[in-house]
Amino acid sequence: MSLSHFQSEFEKLINRDNFPEKIHSQRQEAFSKFLNTGIPTQKWEDWQFTNLTRIAKGKYRICETQDVPNNEREFPSFKMEGVNTIVIYNGHYQEKLSSIPSGVQILSGLDYLERKNWENNNPENSPFDLLNTAFMDSGVSIVVEPGTDLETPIRMLFISSGKEPIMTSPRVHVDLGESSSATFVEHHADNSESFFQNGSVFISLEDYAQLDHIRIQSNSEKTANMGNLHIEQNCNSRYTFFQFAHGAELGRLNIHANLRGEGADCSLNGLALSNGNQHLDNHVITDHQVPNCTSTQNFKSVLQDNSSGVFNGRTIVRKDAQKTDSSQSNKNLLLSKSALMNSNPQLEIYADDVKCAHGSTTGALDDDALFYIRSRGLDILAAKTVLIRGFATELLESVKHDGIRYLLTDRFDAWLSENTAS
Amino acid sequence: MLDIQNLHARVEDKPILKGINLAIKSGEMHAVMGRNGSGKSTLSNVITGREGFTVTQGDVNYKGESILDWSPEDRALAGIFMSFQYPIVIPGVNNTYFLKAALNAKRKHEGEKELDAAGFLKLIKQKLAELDMDTTYLQRGVNEGFSGGEKKRNEILQMLTLQPDLAILDETDSGLDIDALKIIAEGVNQFRNVDRSLLVITHYQRLLKYIKPDVVHVLIDGQIVRSGGKELALELEEKGYNWLES
Numbered sequence A: 001m002s003l004s005h006f007q008s009e010f011e012k013l014i015n016r017d018n019f020p021e022k023i024h025s026q027r028q029e030a031f032s033k034f035l036n037t038g039i040p041t042q043k044w045e046d047w048q049f050t051n052l053t054r055i056a057k058g059k060y061r062i063c064e065t066q067d068v069p070n071n072e073r074e075f076p077s078f079k080m081e082g083v084n085t086i087v088i089y090n091g092h093y094q095e096k097l098s099s100i101p102s103g104v105q106i107l108s109g110l111d112y113l114e115r116k117n118w119e120n121n122n123p124e125n126s127p128f129d130l131l132n133t134a135f136m137d138s139g140v141s142i143v144v145e146p147g148t149d150l151e152t153p154i155r156m157l158f159i160s161s162g163k164e165p166i167m168t169s170p171r172v173h174v175d176l177g178e179s180s181s182a183t184f185v186e187h188h189a190d191n192s193e194s195f196f197q198n199g200s201v202f203i204s205l206e207d208y209a210q211l212d213h214i215r216i217q218s219n220s221e222k223t224a225n226m227g228n229l230h231i232e233q234n235c236n237s238r239y240t241f242f243q244f245a246h247g248a249e250l251g252r253l254n255i256h257a258n259l260r261g262e263g264a265d266c267s268l269n270g271l272a273l274s275n276g277n278q279h280l281d282n283h284v285i286t287d288h289q290v291p292n293c294t295s296t297q298n299f300k301s302v303l304q305d306n307s308s309g310v311f312n313g314r315t316i317v318r319k320d321a322q323k324t325d326s327s328q329s330n331k332n333l334l335l336s337k338s339a340l341m342n343s344n345p346q347l348e349i350y351a352d353d354v355k356c357a358h359g360s361t362t363g364a365l366d367d368d369a370l371f372y373i374r375s376r377g378l379d380i381l382a383a384k385t386v387l388i389r390g391f392a393t394e395l396l397e398s399v400k401h402d403g404i405r406y407l408l409t410d411r412f413d414a415w416l417s418e419n420t421a422s
Numbered sequence B: 001m002l003d004i005q006n007l008h009a010r011v012e013d014k015p016i017l018k019g020i021n022l023a024i025k026s027g028e029m030h031a032v033m034g035r036n037g038s039g040k041s042t043l044s045n046v047i048t049g050r051e052g053f054t055v056t057q058g059d060v061n062y063k064g065e066s067i068l069d070w071s072p073e074d075r076a077l078a079g080i081f082m083s084f085q086y087p088i089v090i091p092g093v094n095n096t097y098f099l100k101a102a103l104n105a106k107r108k109h110e111g112e113k114e115l116d117a118a119g120f121l122k123l124i125k126q127k128l129a130e131l132d133m134d135t136t137y138l139q140r141g142v143n144e145g146f147s148g149g150e151k152k153r154n155e156i157l158q159m160l161t162l163q164p165d166l167a168i169l170d171e172t173d174s175g176l177d178i179d180a181l182k183i184i185a186e187g188v189n190q191f192r193n194v195d196r197s198l199l200v201i202t203h204y205q206r207l208l209k210y211i212k213p214d215v216v217h218v219l220i221d222g223q224i225v226r227s228g229g230k231e232l233a234l235e236l237e238e239k240g241y242n243w244l245e246s
Helices: A004-016 A021-037 A109-115 A127-135 A367-374 A380-397 A402-419 B040-048 B072-077 B095-109 B117-130 B135-139 B148-162 B178-191 B231-239
Strands: A084-089 A092-094 A105-108 A140-144 A154-159 A166-168 A171-176 A181-190 A195-205 A210-219 A223-233 A238-245 A250-259 A265-274 A279-288 A294-303 A308-317 A325-334 A340-349 A355-363 B002-011 B014-024 B029-033 B053-062 B080-083 B090-094 B166-170 B197-202 B215-220 B223-228
Touching: A004 A021, A004 A127, A021 A127, A105 A109, A109 A140, A127 A195, A127 A223, A140 A181, A171 A181, A171 A210, A181 A195, A195 A210, A195 A238, A210 A223, A210 A250, A210 A402, A223 A238, A238 A250, A238 A380, A238 A402, A250 A265, A265 A279, A265 A308, A265 A380, A265 A402, A279 A294, A294 A308, A294 A340, A294 A380, A308 A325, A308 A355, A325 A340, A325 A380, A340 A355, A367 A380, A367 B072, A367 B090, A380 A402, A380 B090, A380 B095, B002 B040, B014 B029, B014 B040, B014 B053, B014 B197, B014 B223, B029 B040, B029 B231, B040 B053, B040 B072, B040 B080, B040 B166, B040 B197, B072 B080, B072 B095, B080 B148, B090 B095, B095 B117, B095 B135, B095 B148, B117 B135, B117 B148, B117 B178, B148 B178, B215 B231, B223 B231
Parallel strands: A084 A154, A140 A171, A154 A181, A166 A195, A171 A195, A181 A210, A195 A223, A210 A238, A223 A250, A238 A265, A250 A279, A265 A294, A279 A308, A294 A325, A308 A340, A325 A355, B029 B197, B029 B215, B080 B166, B166 B197
Antiparallel strands: A084 A092, A105 A140, B002 B014, B002 B053, B215 B223
16 A cells, blocks of 8 residues: 555645644654554454545645635534634634633643643554654644633534545643543534544543543544544543544544543443444543553444444453453444444453453344334334434433533434434 | 224244134223233234234224224324233333323324423323322333333323223233232223223233223133133133133
């Protein structure tokens, strides 16, 4: 597979980069590693069910200044009540469309790295993290000072729009100081006809910090959305993640959570709705490194038409991580005979005093339940809707913020009415 | 109300019903008694339109129309209700939502105005009280975590709310303690009137102590071998089914 296209885009980026030299060397290092690994093929164990041809052959180009909207667009369809929104449009921060919250520091990638003495997080476990480091172009970072409770959620709205085959590589850091709390929403949306987003998000929670993180993946059906999410949790921190994914032709999220402080609690959840030829993929690693932590993985998919999905969940309990309490669940609903789900929940336990549970079910709508509902006078469409809604409710209801939950419930209902008609 | 003529039905390749004749008039309550495997549940499933039961001969007429080609929901909207022997758990769907949707589907079908949340709550609270059920029921998932008795009570609650013209109680008495049985029987007795018909399918005559059928039928191997008054139930209780077998 030729990576020459990425090579020429990389040279273009380096030549116009307004980041300091220090970043150049990091970019170059990451890019040369990426050239060595290449884009994963389906021979790689972690990628065996993910077809990346469209990314490899996509001939995406890095974003240019002309990719921003000519006139200020309004985004009524992305309205969300009761949140502050930072808008990033085709890789460009849109100051005028954004509302910056108070009580928190919002930093550009440059400012953040400067503050960190140019020490970058360079996870080496995935080619797409390397690619992100090489190309990082947008995204902002959120720093919440110790003891701050941020009541209003902060949303980053990533808009991908237009006909151009653009590649963006947002890089986001969310750092919560000791005993602080916040809600962070990543929202990916709009109407692009060809787009590849490869975002890396780094979450760092100090002792007793609490973060609710919601990721809404509503990209257009011609988009490839690769998400790389890294979480570091210290003592007694609590992290709750929920992804609502119904967009993109290829959507994959790689989550890696490290529980490295005792008493940390990590809850990772996802609801994926796919139709047509969509492929939605979740690869989730929860790594218990110390004793007395709790974690859950709860992922559900509803698949229509020829769509496909993957759940690959791994919970690792290290030798020292005694008294770990963890559960892992993956449930999938196939609405069509040609839909395909690969589910692989795994536990890797090296400690001996732990409580771990896992389970996975995949099946069609239950005929007995459909009959029961119809026997009460609801037609078959309504019966299906009732069952699918019941399947998803637990996850949708877990969203605490009203504005976000209303938006997600709306999207869910819209998806249901489009996908239960036949 | 219900007129079943020479009904033959099979499940997969196995003939289960072998010529049932049964007519229930408005205001009547009939009981069908029989051992496990005699075809009792097949009969109720055929009347309500469950998939997997193939009618090979005969007909089922309801209010003068053959309903065998009707969908389960059309039968329900026309006024047929079955209290399930094994009520289905629907996780994540709460009782309020489900029952309100069912009631409003029926009201809409009958050209009545749909009930809003407040109107429904008022109605359902009254029905809950009649069946000695807790209002926490309203927030729970349909039959989710319900005991056997709670599930059966929920079936009767649905019946009292939906107000069908023909109610089939399929083994409603099984799994109930005596107190729950009395409450349910009371609910059923209140439900009875001259315009409604009931078909009670049961194994034992236990329930029939509290609700008195007009006619009792004995089903053996897919056929009604004897019909009689309520004293037939007592006779069965005493003698078992063997004396009726040929």
